[in-house]
Amino acid sequence: MNAHPTLDTDDTRPAYNYAYLDEQTKRMIRRALLKAVAIPGYQVPFGSREMPLARGWGTGGIQVTAAIIGPADTLKVIDQGADDTTNAVSIRRFFERTADARTTEATGEATIIQTRHRIPEAPLSAGQIMVYQVPQPEPLRKLEPHEAETRKMHAWAEYGLMQVKLYENIARFGEVTTTYDYPVMVNGRYVMAPSPIPKFDNPKMHMSPALQLFGAGREKRIYALPPHTSVRSLDFDDHPFRIQSWSQPCGLCGASDSYLDEVITDDKGGRMFVCSDSHHCETRREAGHRGEMLGDAAALHLVEEIKP
Amino acid sequence: MTVHVSPPDAALDPAPLLSIARVSRFYGERIGCADVSFELWPGEVLGIVGESGSGKSTLLRCLAGIDRPDAGEVLFRGSGQPLDIYSVAEQERRRLMRTAWGIVHQNPRDGLRMDVSAGGNVGERLMDRGDRHYGQIRERALDWLARVEIAGERMDDRPRQFSGGMQQRLQIARVLVSEPKLVFMDEPTGGLDVSVQARLLDLLRVLVRDLGLAAIIVTHDLAVARLLTDRLMVMKDGHVVEQGLTDQVLDDPHHAYTQLLTSAVLSV
Numbered sequence: 001m002n003a004h005p006t007l008d009t010d011d012t013r014p015a016y017n018y019a020y021l022d023e024q025t026k027r028m029i030r031r032a033l034l035k036a037v038a039i040p041g042y043q044v045p046f047g048s049r050e051m052p053l054a055r056g057w058g059t060g061g062i063q064v065t066a067a068i069i070g071p072a073d074t075l076k077v078i079d080q081g082a083d084d085t086t087n088a089v090s091i092r093r094f095f096e097r098t099a100d101a102r103t104t105e106a107t108g109e110a111t112i113i114q115t116r117h118r119i120p121e122a123p124l125s126a127g128q129i130m131v132y133q134v135p136q137p138e139p140l141r142k143l144e145p146h147e148a149e150t151r152k153m154h155a156w157a158e159y160g161l162m163q164v165k166l167y168e169n170i171a172r173f174g175e176v177t178t179t180y181d182y183p184v185m186v187n188g189r190y191v192m193a194p195s196p197i198p199k200f201d202n203p204k205m206h207m208s209p210a211l212q213l214f215g216a217g218r219e220k221r222i223y224a225l226p227p228h229t230s231v232r233s234l235d236f237d238d239h240p241f242r243i244q245s246w247s248q249p250c251g252l253c254g255a256s257d258s259y260l261d262e263v264i265t266d267d268k269g270g271r272m273f274v275c276s277d278s279h280h281c282e283t284r285r286e287a288g289h290r291g292e293m294l295g296d297a298a299a300l301h302l303v304e305e306i307k308p
Numbered sequence: 309m310t311v312h313v314s315p316p317d318a319a320l321d322p323a324p325l326l327s328i329a330r331v332s333r334f335y336g337e338r339i340g341c342a343d344v345s346f347e348l349w350p351g352e353v354l355g356i357v358g359e360s361g362s363g364k365s366t367l368l369r370c371l372a373g374i375d376r377p378d379a380g381e382v383l384f385r386g387s388g389q390p391l392d393i394y395s396v397a398e399q400e401r402r403r404l405m406r407t408a409w410g411i412v413h414q415n416p417r418d419g420l421r422m423d424v425s426a427g428g429n430v431g432e433r434l435m436d437r438g439d440r441h442y443g444q445i446r447e448r449a450l451d452w453l454a455r456v457e458i459a460g461e462r463m464d465d466r467p468r469q470f471s472g473g474m475q476q477r478l479q480i481a482r483v484l485v486s487e488p489k490l491v492f493m494d495e496p497t498g499g500l501d502v503s504v505q506a507r508l509l510d511l512l513r514v515l516v517r518d519l520g521l522a523a524i525i526v527t528h529d530l531a532v533a534r535l536l537t538d539r540l541m542v543m544k545d546g547h548v549v550e551q552g553l554t555d556q557v558l559d560d561p562h563h564a565y566t567q568l569l570t571s572a573v574l575s576v
């Protein structure tokens with residue numbers, strides 16, 4: 001990609017339209033989005049387009065973002081919870097180039113947050129839009145391989161089999177062992193795959209004031225959670241859903257209520273737990289929060305020591 | 309030919325559970341079953357016998373909601389008005405198949421989830437209807453496993469680790485746990501050793517009697533029919549050639565084909 005996008009229609013036509021997709025495709029995606037918002041948790045088929053990124057890189061999420069982004073938007077892109085991974089950087093750059101988008105790492109400043117793997121720790125607010133990249137939109141697929149059959153199961157809310165899967169887990173391991181893409185019941189009606197976010201993030205979807213959109217490029221499906229929608233993780237009355245917890249707080253910022261990643265610090269088995277939401281962790285450190293390992297980490301140049 | 313048989317407890321339950329009228333199903337030019345009519349009363353056990361290819365399984369699949377007949381109707385009377393199971397919405401038919409009746413398949417692989425534990429197999433219908441208490445589901449599954457003589461310690465094993473007889477008994481528990489009024493069985497003892505067959509038959513007899521179940525049992529084994537059924541229907545080339553009380557049909561067969569069938573057994 002070397003042409004810079006422009007809305008000018010003077011003498012040279014731009015190599016591609018604003019935000020890459022042509023207007024007709026955007027309208028098609030927006031229609032699918034409107035339907036998805038009207039039926040929370042229902043998977044709407046859409047005519048997924050080829051994007052100049054390999055599939056599996058979140059082409060579904062990118063198409064959704066391309067269809068809704070405008071010049072006034074500020075975009076944040078998260079991959080593995082971080083803003084600085086290759087994937088996040090290339091998606092951000094894509095929209096900077098094709099949509100003249102302002103970008104940010106600050107959750108509170110973003111109007112659109114495209115994500116893979118995480119929901120930010122900072123609470124979302126009304127007016128913000130989450131865009132999830134979804135590899136497998138069908139929560140029943142592993143249980144029922146036939147599309148015609150899963151469609152009927154959703155149409156008539158035949159979700160007993162999903163519960164059997166949870167039953168099997170508890171019978172074998174004493175608890176439900178699913179930790180990512182943990183299935184949820186939306187608005188008391190549709191079972192939905194929340195995309196590969198940790199189950200830690202599931203409660204953040206419940207009654208969120210933000211609009212949440214899900215795009216699956218390869219599987220050609222879009223679904224949505226309008227603001228203030230009930231989102232319940234499936235469970236049993238006597239085995240209630242529980243999020244992950246850690247025995248120690250974040251080594252860098254001391255947070256005890258965020259999702260932690262294990263980080264290897266040296267080749268002698270040294271390790272520490274740190275916030276997976278890198279922006280959240282930095283914000284806390286800037287505000288003066290210090291974890292027990294912050295000094296060590298700074299000495300190892302894993303982080304810059306922030307002088308409060 | 310039509311034989312009218314009074315139901316066992318007609319006074320208590322004055323309407324048939326199933327009313328079958330002129331049911332036919334074809335495979336292209338070939339007849340699967342043709343023009344079958346009969347009624348089944350609550351608590352009654354009906355046998356369908358006939359040689360291989362006579363249309364027994366085809367008919368059973370039509371009655372159980374699996375295959376839509378090309379002609380005729382299947383009326384099921386649950387709690388209210390009789391329903392034509394093929395004119396109700398597919399959603400309703402699927403619900404009936406999961407709750408109001410059950411099917412025990414000849415091949416356990418068609419009736420069980422082979423990669424789900426025995427307990428999960430039995431609990432599925434409870435979860436289908438919305439049960440969400442793990443401990444209670446497990447308790448009921450355990451109870452049903454005991455009733456079909458599967459040891460509680462096998463509860464978390466998968467059916468592929470079970471013998472053929474155990475798999476059949478597991479199928480039965482999986483179906484009966486939701487307390488249906490009606491069970492369809494296609495050769496439930498087929499492919500089992502004689503001693504295993506005898507034990508399964510005993511179990512079926514006790515369950516059917518204790519639960520007051522109505523059942524339709526397809527078999528080519530007249531001894532099984534004699535032991536389990538109140539009434540018998542004899543099929544040949546897709547047609548019902550004779551029906552009546554089991555003992556009457558077996559001891560005093562009218563149709564030449566039935567005479568052949570019964571004498572074939574006697575000569576063994």
Ligand SMILES: Nc1ncnc2c1ncn2[C@@H]1O[C@H](COP(=O)(O)OP(=O)(O)OP(=O)(O)O)[C@@H](O)[C@H]1O
Pocket residue numbers: 335338339340341358359360361362363364365366367528
């Ligand atoms: N799927 C099918 N496609 C074509 N023909 C079929 C099919 N299933 C059954 N038939 C034919 O329909 C007729 C009745 O078959 P059906 O399986 O109902 O017999 P059956 O009495 O159950 O026999 P068996 O005792 O061997 O199980 C046979 O002529 C059979 O070849």
Ligand SMILES: [Mg+2]
Pocket residue numbers: 364365366494
């Ligand atoms: Mg058969």
Ligand SMILES: [Zn+2]
Pocket residue numbers: 250251252253254255258274275280281282284
């Ligand atoms: Zn932190």
